Amino acid sequence: MHFRTYLLVIFLFAMTPLMHATDYIKVNLYNGSSLRSVGLRIHRGAYVFLVDGKESAQLNGGNSVQLRAEQGKVVYTINGKQKTATGVAFQAQGHEEEFLLRPASQKLKEHKYQDHLIVKARGNALVLVNEVLLDKYVAGVVEAEAGARHTHEYYKVQSIISRTYALANLNRHSAQGYHLCDQVHCQVYHGKARFNDSIPLATKATEDLVLVDQDIQLITAAFSSNCGGKTLNAEDVWSQSRSYLVSVPDTFCLVMPNSHWEKRIPKVQWYGFLKERNFPLEDTTRHEANFYFPSDKNRYFSDTTFSIKSSDVRSNFKLRSSFFTVQDEGEQMYLIGRGFGHGVGLCQEGAIRMAALGKSYRDILHYYYTDVHLIDRKNIDFFRSEIER
Ligand SMILES: [Zn+2]
Ligand SMILES: [Zn+2]
Structure with missing residues (x-):
């Protein structure tokens, strides 16, 4: 057994988490939407309303506050009175607290969030930051990214991936004053997971577990x-x-x-693309060639003498994957492809099937990610110091 693996096995069993997960993560809500005005309503529990850092009011279920950005200031309306501040915040008084946000713009949806909210303004756009316990955030991401119709075991897989991603990317938006945004740039997050109770339970069952590589670095848990x-x-x-x-x-x-x-692509477009890439089209036999992608996944699309990166073909024609063959159909080129997405790391539909067949989340993660360890995030420093010795 590899020495490091041996150490890990020993200490995984010997060590228990030193404390409970109390870490909060700051997530920018409605990122990139230039949201100017939003209504907030307390859905559950008690909140303290802070204005420029000072306690201003107590809010309970049903209470609401209107928020608007105005030239870098936050204009808020509470109990019919309108006032202005540099920033306001809603501080949850317990762990069951929830609030609803309803943007004034019809294009943006209402969502339910947990824990705290910090509100500032940048020009005429609100900057909303949800300060939320890591695992509540993880459960929300799992529901937004994976949907609400999977097995409990599959949700454990997605929970670990999402947690690992969040912790590995805490500096992604440090310049803007929060950890992560709520869009695909980071991980999609629409607030509380609420359509399948299995999701928060799966997050809880895998609490604090993260994926690390042989050097105890959090992995880039890519999936498609x-x-x-x-x-x-x-x-x-x-x-x-x-x-x-x-x-x-x-x-x-x-x-x-x-x-x-x-997918079928008109030949005019197809040859236009090849011409842009300096594909030698003057040889008429090439026009008749059946372009192909070799059956063992090759990175390059070619006709034996000239090649183009298949990912280039994929992005140009907005194909579902870069794994395909091409046939000449006269007026059109006929593309037959396999898969959906970039194909690196965990395959979601493969993992969904494995979970349905009774494989454990550990088996699934170790199948798609080579030589990784599943460890408690609080023990990362400990394991790192062990391998540096
Ligand atoms: Zn982001
Ligand atoms: Zn697959």
Whole structure:
């Protein structure tokens, strides 16, 4: 057994968490939407309303406050009175507290959030930051990103991935004064997970567990919808390789909804694209060639003498994956593809199937991520000091 692995095994059993998860994460809500005005209503519990850091009022279920940004200031209306402040905050007095946000813009949806809210203004846009316990945030992300119809075991998988991602990316928005945004740039978060009770329970069952590599660094827990039968190496898609993002075969996802796709592209567009890439089109035999992508996932799309990166073809024609073959159909090119997404790391539909077949979240994570460890996040420093010795 590898020395480090041996140490990990010993200490994983010997150590118990030193404390409970009390860490809060700051998430910017309605990021990028230039939200100017929003209504807040206390849904549950008791809040203290702070104006410029000073306690201003006690709020309970049903109480509401209107908030608007005006030239860098926050204009708030409470009990029919309108006032201005540099910043306001809603401080939850317990752990069951919830509030609703209803943006004035019809395009934005109302959501329910837990714990605290900090409100500032940048120009005429509100900056809303939800300060929320890590695992409540994780449960919200799992529901937003994975949906509400999966097995309990699969939700454990997604919880660990989401937690690992959040902790590995705490500096992503440090310049703006919060940890993460609520959009795909970070992880999609629409507030409280509320459509499936299994999600918060799965988050709780895996509390504090994170994925680390052999150097006890939090991993980049990449995942995509369906790998099409074989995952890709990180360097096949991105510039850098990662020891744990290594191609593995996957038969689990082949029976799932996103395993296959097809698309027809007018030949004019197809050749226009090849011409832009300096593909030698003067040779007429090439026009008749059946372009193909070799059956063993190759990174390059080619006709034997000239190649184009398949990810380039994918982004240009907005294809579901970069795993496909191309056939000449006369007026059109017929593309038959497999999978959905970049194909690196965990395959969501493969993992959903594995969980349904009774595999454990540990088996699933170790299947898709090579040579990783699942450890309690509070013990990371301890394990790091052990390998530095
Ligand atoms: Zn972000
Ligand atoms: Zn797959």
